[in-house]
Amino acid sequence: MRAWLQHHGLSFTQTLGRLARSPFATGLNVLAIGVALALPFGVYCVLGNLESLSRNVSVDPQLSIFLSKDASKADIAAVEVRLKGAEGVRAVRFVSREAALVELSRAAGMDEVIASLRQNPLPDAFVVTLSVSDPALADRLERDFKALPKVAHVQADSAWVKRLDALFRLGRTAVMVLSGLLGLALVAVTFNTIRLQILTQRDEIELCRLIGATHAYIRRPFFYLGSLLGLFGGLAALAFVLASLAVLNRDLVQLTVLYGSDLRLRFPNAGEMAVTLGSSVALGWLGASLSVSRHLR
Amino acid sequence: MDIISLRQVSKRYPGGFEALKVVSFAVEPGEMLFLTGHSGAGKTTLLKLIAAIERPNGGTVLVNGQNVSAMRPAAIPYLRRNLGLVFQGQKLLYDRSVFDNVMLPLIVTGQPYREAARRARAALDKVGLLPREKANPVTLSGGEQQRLCVARAVVNRPAILLADEPTASLDAAYTDEIMEMFSAFNQVGVTVLIATHDRQLIGKWRKRVLTLDHGKLQ
Numbered sequence: 001m002r003a004w005l006q007h008h009g010l011s012f013t014q015t016l017g018r019l020a021r022s023p024f025a026t027g028l029n030v031l032a033i034g035v036a037l038a039l040p041f042g043v044y045c046v047l048g049n050l051e052s053l054s055r056n057v058s059v060d061p062q063l064s065i066f067l068s069k070d071a072s073k074a075d076i077a078a079v080e081v082r083l084k085g086a087e088g089v090r091a092v093r094f095v096s097r098e099a100a101l102v103e104l105s106r107a108a109g110m111d112e113v114i115a116s117l118r119q120n121p122l123p124d125a126f127v128v129t130l131s132v133s134d135p136a137l138a139d140r141l142e143r144d145f146k147a148l149p150k151v152a153h154v155q156a157d158s159a160w161v162k163r164l165d166a167l168f169r170l171g172r173t174a175v176m177v178l179s180g181l182l183g184l185a186l187v188a189v190t191f192n193t194i195r196l197q198i199l200t201q202r203d204e205i206e207l208c209r210l211i212g213a214t215h216a217y218i219r220r221p222f223f224y225l226g227s228l229l230g231l232f233g234g235l236a237a238l239a240f241v242l243a244s245l246a247v248l249n250r251d252l253v254q255l256t257v258l259y260g261s262d263l264r265l266r267f268p269n270a271g272e273m274a275v276t277l278g279s280s281v282a283l284g285w286l287g288a289s290l291s292v293s294r295h296l297r
Numbered sequence: 298m299d300i301i302s303l304r305q306v307s308k309r310y311p312g313g314f315e316a317l318k319v320v321s322f323a324v325e326p327g328e329m330l331f332l333t334g335h336s337g338a339g340k341t342t343l344l345k346l347i348a349a350i351e352r353p354n355g356g357t358v359l360v361n362g363q364n365v366s367a368m369r370p371a372a373i374p375y376l377r378r379n380l381g382l383v384f385q386g387q388k389l390l391y392d393r394s395v396f397d398n399v400m401l402p403l404i405v406t407g408q409p410y411r412e413a414a415r416r417a418r419a420a421l422d423k424v425g426l427l428p429r430e431k432a433n434p435v436t437l438s439g440g441e442q443q444r445l446c447v448a449r450a451v452v453n454r455p456a457i458l459l460a461d462e463p464t465a466s467l468d469a470a471y472t473d474e475i476m477e478m479f480s481a482f483n484q485v486g487v488t489v490l491i492a493t494h495d496r497q498l499i500g501k502w503r504k505r506v507l508t509l510d511h512g513k514l515q
Contacts, residue, residue, distance in 0.1 A: 003407025010404065207388050210350070211453075212378035213405040215371070 007217060015224040018197075019232075026232075029193055033186050033233025033280070038240035040179040041268075041276050045241060047171045049265045054164050061130040061138055065145050066123045068152040075150040076124060082148055083128055086141060090131040097122045123152060135162060183283050186233065190226045190287025191294075197225060198295045205296070222292050223285060230284020234277040242267065298362060299323040300457060300488050301347060306356035306366075308342050308512075316342040318512040319356070324490065326456070329483040331499050332492040334509035340492035341385065343509070344459050347490075348380055349373045361456065378406050381450035381487075383460035388446075389434040395445055396421065396430040402453045420452040424478060440471035447478055457488045464495060472498060 019026045065083070067076065076094070083092045095103075100122045105114045128145075130138060138156050145154045198205065208218055249265050256264075268276075301324040308317040316339045324330060332340050345351040346358050349365045358365040361379060368376065390398055399420055403413035421427045424444040426437075434442055443463060450458060458479065464472040476498065483489045493499065499506055508515040 002409070006410065007404070007407060203388065204390055204392075207390065208401070208405055209374075210348070210377060210382055210384070210388070211402040211405055211449075212374045212376075212380075214374045217374075217405060 007220065011221040011224050015221050015228060018221075018225070019228060026229075029189060029229055030232045030236050032189050033229060033284075034236025034240055036182040036185045036189070037234060037237035037276065037280055038244075040175050040182055041237055042241045042244060043171075043178060044175045044272075045245060045268050046265070047168065047175060048268075050171075051168050052266065054168075061132070061134070062156075063128045063130070063138065063142060063145065064155045065126040065128060065148075065151055066153040066155070067125065068150050069123055071124060071150040079148055079150060080126065083126055083145070086144065088131050088134075088137050088141060089128055091129040093127045093129075095125045095127060097124050100125065183279070186230065186280065186283045187287040187290065190229050190284045191291040193229060194222050194226055194288050194291035195295050197222065198291070219292050219296060222296070223288050226284040226286075226288025226291070227281050228284070230281040230287075231277065233284070234280030237280065238268075238273055238276060298326075299359070300326040300328075300361060301490070302359040303343075303346070304357050304359075306346065306353045306358060308339070308346060308351060309354045315512050317346075317353070317509075320509075320512070320514050321356075322507055322514060324488060326488055327483070327486050328505065329480065329489040330491070330505040330507065331502070332490060332507045332509065333494060333496070333499060336494065338509040339512045340494075340509055341461055344461050344490070344492055347457075348382060348459060349376055378402075378453060379456050381453065381455035381458040383443075383446050383450045383458070383463045385461040385465070389442060389449075391433060391435050393433075394430065395426060395432050395434055395437070398434060398445060399449050399452050402449060406453060416452055420448040423451075423481075424448040439466050440468075440474065443467060443471065443475060444478070447475065451482055451487070455487065457490070458482060460489070460491045462493055463491060464493065464498065476502065 065079070067079065071079075080092060080094065083089060097120050101114065101120050104122070105111050128141070130141065142154050142156050145151055205218055245265050245267055252265060303323070304321050306317055306320045307315070309315045320339075320343065332343060334340055342351060346353055347360055347365065349368060353366050356366070360376060363372075363376060365376060390401070396414075396417060399417040400413055403416060408416070418427060418430065421430055424447055426441060426444055426448060429437065429441070434445060437445060443466070447460075447463070450460075460479065463479075464475055467475065472495075479489050479491065480502075
């Protein structure tokens with residue numbers, strides 16, 4: 001047991017020494033692994049930020065109901081009654097076409113456009129706020145309201161949230177695919193590095209076999225090498241991502257000051273960093289294991 | 298009981314070359330003997346069979362009562378820890394010091410570092426290389442390198458010492474030196490088997506001689 005521990009310590013320090021003795025090759029390997037890992041991890045972080053950002057935007061489930069131009073006061077009142085009576089509706093607000101025009105003209109740069117109009121092109125409308133954010137409910141009400149007399153068009157204002165959600169799902173899938181591919185790249189890099197190392201140390205390996213080294217003894221330093229490459233590569237990836245986020249944040253601060261908001265990219269938390277490091281070590285170990293079983297019989 | 302025993306051993310290499318043809322002999326514990334024959338007679342092959350570097354195609358090889366020819370691969374390292382091997386073509390590691398070369402067998406077998414260092418220095422002292430312990434083996438002369446190989450082979454205190462042409466590249470003075478060393482180990486009970494084609498050497502040392510001729514024992 002003590003001999004076993006002694007050898008573990010020895011292989012570990014020897015492997016570290018070996019890495020330190022060829023700093024350039026080690027640096028390039030670590031860089032390759034770091035970049036390969038930084039890509040999916042960075043995309044993951046940015047995606048996480050965008051998602052939490054989109055959640056902050058208040059998305060009261062709303063439906064806008066536009067009436068046809070020929071709707072009379074009585075028609076409007078009838079529609080209002082039906083809207084208020086519908087199940088799942090919290091509030092109904094009437095926006096007359098005149099009010100809508102005034103609101104529109106307040107938006108920057110629109111006055112001239114509106115002044116040039118000979119008549120008000122806007123319809124009367126209702127804005128209906130739903131009591132719960134339930135896509136199924138919104139869909140059902142949208143269909144119901146469309147069927148009301150004198151209703152020209154119903155628009156679900158939460159539709160873009162759904163689209164955004166679908167986009168994020170796509171993004172998450174992309175991160176998974178990217179992680180898978182670049183994880184493979186990491187395995188390939190360690191596999192090849194360890195193949196080279198085995199070739200370089202062929203004499204020593206052969207000699208160790210002749211003087212009674214066990215199979216485990218001979219393989220051990222290579223497992224350490226793979227895991228250490230993974231660890232350093234993972235640390236490099238974290239450094240890349242954190243540095244990029246810091247730079248982005250600096251620019252973002254300038255941007256958000258102009259818009260009077262306080263928007264900041266969140267840094268990955270300890271758990272996420274640990275998972276990244278852990279998987280990077282595991283992939284390095286895997287590459288070493290494949291290489292050793294292939295090149296050291 | 299015999300420490301080494303070969304019974305009807307044959308070895309044929311892939312491609313059909315028959316290196317050994319039905320060889321049988323036995324070595325008693327504490328014996329020192331020579332194995333000789335022309336180049337290609339099968340001396341190296343025979344040593345390789347004893348050290349389980351090669352496996353025979355027929356017959357059994359017993360070392361210390363263990364059947365080496367049918368040994369599980371996982372057991373072979375433990376057999377080799379009982380053997381001191383002096384190889385043809387030296388196999389020294391030139392990326393580390395003389396001292397570290399001798400340390401290697403002790404590290405491999407998991408000796409505590411302090412004890413290992415003590416034994417490595419004792420072995421270097423025995424072959425007269427202690428003053429050179431920090432040197433790189435490249436800077437040693439041929440004779441010194443060969444002595445380093447001997448130190449590395451005996452540092453683990455093996456029961457058996459197998460030497461393959463240990464004096465091949467050495468002049469007469471170095472040859473005597475190395476042989477004196479082997480004799481000294483033999484006197485403390487180590488079984489020594491030396492493969493050599495040097496007839497002069499064999500004549501000088503009056504020990505049992507096994508002669509191989511085209512894979513057959515004479």
